[in-house]
Amino acid sequence: MNETTATLRWEGGVDGHLMLLDQTRLPLDVVEVPCRTVEEAWDAIKRLVVRGAPAIGVAAAYGVCLSIKNGEAAVYDVVEACRYLATSRPTAVNLFWALSRMRRVAEAPTATSGPALAEALLAEARAIHDEDREMCAAMGRHGADLVADLPEGVGILTHCNAGALATGGDGSGLSPVFELARRGKRPRVWVDETRPLLQGARLTAWELMQRGIDCTLICDSMAAHVMRAGKVQAIFVGADRIAANGDAANKIGTYGVAVLAEAHGIPLYVVAPTSTIDMTLATGAEIPIEERAAEEVTEGFGRRTAPAGVRVYNPAFDVTPYRLIKAIITERGVFKPK
Numbered sequence: 001m002n003e004t005t006a007t008l009r010w011e012g013g014v015d016g017h018l019m020l021l022d023q024t025r026l027p028l029d030v031v032e033v034p035c036r037t038v039e040e041a042w043d044a045i046k047r048l049v050v051r052g053a054p055a056i057g058v059a060a061a062y063g064v065c066l067s068i069k070n071g072e073a074a075v076y077d078v079v080e081a082c083r084y085l086a087t088s089r090p091t092a093v094n095l096f097w098a099l100s101r102m103r104r105v106a107e108a109p110t111a112t113s114g115p116a117l118a119e120a121l122l123a124e125a126r127a128i129h130d131e132d133r134e135m136c137a138a139m140g141r142h143g144a145d146l147v148a149d150l151p152e153g154v155g156i157l158t159h160c161n162a163g164a165l166a167t168g169g170d171g172s173g174l175s176p177v178f179e180l181a182r183r184g185k186r187p188r189v190w191v192d193e194t195r196p197l198l199q200g201a202r203l204t205a206w207e208l209m210q211r212g213i214d215c216t217l218i219c220d221s222m223a224a225h226v227m228r229a230g231k232v233q234a235i236f237v238g239a240d241r242i243a244a245n246g247d248a249a250n251k252i253g254t255y256g257v258a259v260l261a262e263a264h265g266i267p268l269y270v271v272a273p274t275s276t277i278d279m280t281l282a283t284g285a286e287i288p289i290e291e292r293a294a295e296e297v298t299e300g301f302g303r304r305t306a307p308a309g310v311r312v313y314n315p316a317f318d319v320t321p322y323r324l325i326k327a328i329i330t331e332r333g334v335f336k337p338k
């Protein structure tokens with residue numbers, strides 16, 4: 001399959017709407033779905049139709065623009081849209097960062113209303129999207145530069161999906177992998193399937209195969225064996241929120257990968273735009289961790305694999321302490337947690 005459909009895009013002008021590549025349908029179907037109301041945008045974020053911290057932020061910014069009616073925007077509607085969209089998912093700080101930018105447009109002392117505010121809101125959402133594209137490219141360069149001395153055929157392990165599907169551009173955690181491939185390094189990627197929602201199996205493997213990059217899908221439980229066999233020289237993951245001390249929240253299972261990485265002397269790199277850094281939180285202990293429905297574990301993708309009524313704990317993220325992170329790669333450069 002060689003599909004190149006944008007993760008998300010705005011169609012039309014101030015009376016336009018948001019188009020999303022429905023990530024719940026991948027890899028079997030490449031389907032775009034429209035969001036024409038703020039409520040539809042909320043639902044798309046909640047159900048992971050669009051997902052990944054930067055992509056959630058960009059989608060929320062466009063979601064605020066869906067409060068525009070007949071080409072006119074009203075401050076009250078914008079503020080209400082921001083409040084509502086902020087309740088969709090709690091962990092990815094990019095969501096709140098993007099919504100605060102949109103709200104500032106409406107509440108600025110020089111703010112306008114009606115058609116002028118509508119144009120200003122759409123311009124801000126487009127700016128957030130364009131900036132994300134640029135950040136993705138920069139993270140790819142910085143990440144590839146950091147591991148430039150690794151040999152051709154370097155083994156890289158990934159967890160979850162931090163590719164183009166998780167951003168408004170060409171990815172965060174996967175961006176250095178794409179850049180290494182462009183530089184002829186022929187990376188060999190070991191893709192954690194990433195239970196329970198299988199973002200690795202469904203999305204990362206799909207993205208890598210789309211680009212002809214060597215990848216091998218493994219169950220999460222196989223990562224230790226693969227590392228011990230010397231098949232992994234570096235690990236790249238994304239992040240949903242990074243605290244001031246460098247602790248990073250990412251998809252559940254990342255902390256376990258980080259502990260395994262330390263045990264095997266393999267560097268683990270977190271790749272995230274600075275919009276993912278939350279300086280209001282001193283440590284990762286304060287990062288809100290989303291808990292999701294039990295059915296994602298007991299009957300993922302419609303097939304029951306656990307007894308009815310079994311108790312389930314389904315945290316969608318965990319926190320990797322900074323001491324297990326070799327470096328944090330952002331669009332502004334590489335930071336090594338002290």
Ligand SMILES: CSC[C@H]1O[C@H](OP(=O)(O)O)[C@H](O)[C@@H]1O
Nearest residue numbers: 051052053162166172238250251
């Ligand atoms: C580039 S951020 C990607 C980040 O988001 C994913 O979570 P979800 O799929 O639930 O949105 C995962 O934590 C990825 O690392």
